[in-house]
Amino acid sequence: xxxxxxxxxxxxxxxxxxxxxxxxxxxxxxxxxxxxxxxxxxxxxxxxxxxxxxxxxxxxxxxxxxxxxxxxxxxxxxxxxxxxxxxxxxxxxxxxxxxxxxxxxxxxxxxxxxxxxxxxxxxxxxxxxxxxxxxxxxxxxxxxxxxxxxxxxxxxxxxxxxxxxxxxxxxxxxxxxxxxxxxxxxxxxxxxxxxxxxxxxxxxxxxxxxxxxxxxxxxxxxxxxxxxxxxxxxxxxxxxxxxxxxxxxxxxxxxxxxxxxxxxxxxxxxxxxxxxxxxxxxxxxxxxxxxxxxxxxxxxxxxxxxxxxxxxxxxxxxxxxxxxxxxxxxxxxxxxxxxxxxxxxxxxxxxxxxxxxxxxxxxxxxxxxxxxxxxxxxxxxxxxxxxxxxxxxxxxxxxxxxxxxxxxxxxxxxxxxxxxxxxxxxxxxxxxxxxxxxxxxxxxxxxxxxxxxxxxxxx
Ligand SMILES: Cc1ncc(COP(=O)(O)O)c(C=O)c1O
Numbered sequence: 001x002x003x004x005x006x007x008x009x010x011x012x013x014x015x016x017x018x019x020x021x022x023x024x025x026x027x028x029x030x031x032x033x034x035x036x037x038x039x040x041x042x043x044x045x046x047x048x049x050x051x052x053x054x055x056x057x058x059x060x061x062x063x064x065x066x067x068x069x070x071x072x073x074x075x076x077x078x079x080x081x082x083x084x085x086x087x088x089x090x091x092x093x094x095x096x097x098x099x100x101x102x103x104x105x106x107x108x109x110x111x112x113x114x115x116x117x118x119x120x121x122x123x124x125x126x127x128x129x130x131x132x133x134x135x136x137x138x139x140x141x142x143x144x145x146x147x148x149x150x151x152x153x154x155x156x157x158x159x160x161x162x163x164x165x166x167x168x169x170x171x172x173x174x175x176x177x178x179x180x181x182x183x184x185x186x187x188x189x190x191x192x193x194x195x196x197x198x199x200x201x202x203x204x205x206x207x208x209x210x211x212x213x214x215x216x217x218x219x220x221x222x223x224x225x226x227x228x229x230x231x232x233x234x235x236x237x238x239x240x241x242x243x244x245x246x247x248x249x250x251x252x253x254x255x256x257x258x259x260x261x262x263x264x265x266x267x268x269x270x271x272x273x274x275x276x277x278x279x280x281x282x283x284x285x286x287x288x289x290x291x292x293x294x295x296x297x298x299x300x301x302x303x304x305x306x307x308x309x310x311x312x313x314x315x316x317x318x319x320x321x322x323x324x325x326x327x328x329x330x331x332x333x334x335x336x337x338x339x340x341x342x343x344x345x346x347x348x349x350x351x352x353x354x355x356x357x358x359x360x361x362x363x364x365x366x367x368x369x370x371x372x373x374x375x376x377x378x379x380x381x382x383x384x385x386x387x388x389x390x391x392x393x394x395x396x397x398x399x400x401x402x403x404x405x406x407x408x409x410x411x412x413x414x415x416x417x418x419x420x421x422x423x424x425x426x427x428x429x430x431x432x433x434x435x436x437x438x439x440x441x442x443x444x445x446x447x448x449x450x451x452x453x454x455x456x457x458x459x
Contacts, residue, residue: 028080029087036088045430046088049221052081056242074244075195078218103412107421117416118450120438121423123255123394125316127365129357133317136356140349149345151336152176153324157355161324164358165307167298175332176354177339178346180285180310180323185211186335187281187306187325188247192217196246201232202429203397205255205283218244223431226399229388230259234268241272247279248272253286253294256397256428256437258373258390260294270300278304279331285310285323286393289366291373294392303328306335313394315357316365322346322354369394372440372447379451380438383458396438397425400458407433414457420450 001009039046056077063073107117128134140146152158153176162171177183184207192198194216200208201222209219220240224230237248248269252261261269273280282297284307297305310323325335339345376396377389387398400411408424415422425435440447 025080029083032084032087033091035084036091039088040092046085046092055081060242071243074197074242075193078195078197078244079216082213082216082218103409103416103421103424106413107416110416110419115419118420118446118453119442120447120450121421122439122441123423124318125313125365125369125394125441126443127316127368129315129317129320129353130360132356132360133315133320133353136353137349140352143352145348145352147348149348149351151340151345152332153346154348154351154355157351157358160355160358161326165296165298165309165326167296169298169326172329173326173332175325175335175339176346176351177323177325178321178343178350179312179318180283180308181207182321182339183308183310183323183325183335184208184281184283186338187279187308187327187331188212188217189215190334190338191279191306191331192246195244197242197244198247198249199237199240199245199278200249201237201251203230203254203256203425203432203435204249204251204428206427208249208251208281208283217246220245221429223429224259226386226388230254230257231262231265232269234265234272237269238272241276241278245276245278247281249281249283250297251283253284253290253390253392255286255393256395256423256425256435257388258393258395258397259388260290260292260391263293263295266295266297270297270302270305273304274302280305281308282306283308285313288314288362289369289394290392291370292391298326304331306331311354311357314362314365315360317353317357320350320353322350369440372442372444375444375447376438376440376451379448379455383455394440396440397428397432397435398438399434400436408436409433411457412436415454418453418457420453422450422454 059073059077060070063070111117153174155171157176158171158174161174162169175183177186188211197218197220198212199220199222201224212219222232222237222240224232252259270280280297280302282305284296287294287296287309296307298307306325306327308325311320312318312323373390373396380387380396380398385398387396390396400408408426412422412424423437425432425437
């Protein structure tokens with residue numbers, strides 16, 4: 001057989017094998033659909049990490065026997081798993097909307113009808129940006145600061161951010177983004193590919209998983225508990241790492257618990273990331289609200305770290321949409337690629353406002369949030385709720401009184417009927433249905449009135 005004949009024969013074989021794969025995938029999806037229906041009948045969660053691990057172990061064994069690339073086989077399996085989860089979630093979604101969405105839609109409806117809702121669920125400071133930002137806003141038009149900018153952000157702002165964070169960071173290691181959220185998006189979408197895995201430590205802000213889901217990256221979850229003071233268990237974390245793991249996400253000070261990791265645990269996580277060459281994405285947007293010592297991952301030499309921060313919480317500038325990512329130049333280059341493709345650059349006027357905000361003394365804001373956290377903690381302590389006093393951030397994550405036989409969503413709905421909105425714990429991880437998050441972003445009288453209603457309800 002000459003080369004041309006051989007090529008044609010191999011192509012025919014390839015077509016047949018591809019057809020068989022597609023047929024098998026179809027069969028797999030049909031089975032997934034049936035499993036979805038049974039799960040619905042049993043009212044059990046769509047995702048089951050134990051079952052997934054069992055399949056993964058058997059696939060890895062098969063790949064080993066075949067002499068196949070383990071990373072590739074794991075990635076293909078993850079894509080199949082994600083597709084089944086999506087299909088099963090769609091089956092559920094077609095029948096009912098998520099309880100969180102339902103609650104917030106209800107709050108909006110109530111407000112439309114003229115009800116006054118006490119918002120203890122909001123994650124946005126109630127204080128205004130510094131006065132220097134107001135002055136800058138009035139200068140922007142005169143100074144014609146309303147153009148496209150350098151894709152990374154205006155050089156003076158990057159230099160000022162580099163100076164502020166210290167740790168020897170240079171301005172070419174800074175990417176200015178529209179909010180910390182978009183810096184997270186740039187990092188996950190530029191560094192990971194479909195079928196890769198990311199490790200998330202729950203409870204946590206839901207955006208990391210949402211972002212991973214969007215690009216078919218599989219999220220592995222390490223759950224922490226109030227009993228263990230929200231400390232991640234390192235040996236459990238280690239067990240989640242496999243050939244497909246590419247990133248660990250940290251969020252400290254944590255939303256919702258306010259936890260800051262003890263240095264010894266942070267060191268162990270960094271060394272685990274180093275040993276397995278994993279990206280370490282550290283979302284530190286609440287670091288200015290630290291009531292105990294906080295050490296940024298930037299203080300560590302590790303080359304695959306990415307630090308995320310923002311002007312939103314520190315300066316009360318959520319609507320300005322300015323945040324940033326800091327990493328080595330290569331990583332920043334990749335993140336810049338996503339930003340350049342999707343939006344060119346952050347709005348120049350907002351970058352000037354961010355520059356005007358940097359350097360302002362924020363002690364009063366931090367003291368204010370801390371005093372409100374004290375108020376919330378004192379009151380819920382009297383209600384005998386279980387919680388860990390936050391090390392930082394703007395929230396108190398508290399277990400619903402154990403005598404109360406109810407889940408977060410039921411309680412949140414009841415509270416809403418009594419005109420107070422709180423965030424359900426399950427929004428930060430499916431294991432936290434016994435928790436609610438109370439935010440310290442409202443004046444004391446609002447907090448007190450909201451807490452009075454909560455107290456009345458649970459008594
Ligand atoms: C942990 C965490 N990171 C990032 C953000 C988003 O911040 P930004 O307004 O800068 O996008 C939030 C917002 O609530 C958050 O809780």
